[in-house]
Amino acid sequence: MATRVEVDIQIDRPTDEVFAYLSNFENNPRWQKGMDSCTITSDGEFGVGSTYDQVAHMANRQILSSFEVIEYQPGRRVKATTTKSSFPITFTRVVDPVDGGSRVRAIIEGDATGFFRLLNPVMNVMVKRSINADYGRLKNLLESRAHSPD
Numbered sequence: 001m002a003t004r005v006e007v008d009i010q011i012d013r014p015t016d017e018v019f020a021y022l023s024n025f026e027n028n029p030r031w032q033k034g035m036d037s038c039t040i041t042s043d044g045e046f047g048v049g050s051t052y053d054q055v056a057h058m059a060n061r062q063i064l065s066s067f068e069v070i071e072y073q074p075g076r077r078v079k080a081t082t083t084k085s086s087f088p089i090t091f092t093r094v095v096d097p098v099d100g101g102s103r104v105r106a107i108i109e110g111d112a113t114g115f116f117r118l119l120n121p122v123m124n125v126m127v128k129r130s131i132n133a134d135y136g137r138l139k140n141l142l143e144s145r146a147h148s149p150d
């Protein structure tokens with residue numbers, strides 16, 4: 001059973017700042033619980049075809065994943081999918097201007113394999129809760145940066 005999570009959140013920061021932060025995947029461990037590291041593995045300008053590796057953990061298991069950017073609209077939209085993982089996912093992040101801030105919409109779709117497939121009924125609930133909490137942390141992090149000295 002595949003999991004699909006949709007997030008829609010407003011962040012009181014300019015869209016260019018929010019998108020720059022979201023599309024720099026090396027920031028993921030700063031706001032995504034369970035994310036240990038993200039490392040860009042491709043050279044050149046960021047866009048379609050860019051790749052990165054990430055190390056995460058869930059249910060006391062390490063998840064090693066490789067991703068590739070499959071859609072990219074600078075300043076607005078990025079979509080990436082796993083090319084190798086025990087927890088394959090595809091995610092889309094879209095940032096639009098709204099009321100002096102940003103509207104962030106995310107769609108995360110995945111289908112567990114191996115050990116994680118055994119936990120699927122429980123995993124769906126856990127994953128949805130975790131993703132929503134992650135985007136709440138992102139909002140708090142970016143909005144608190146507005147009040148921090150440079």
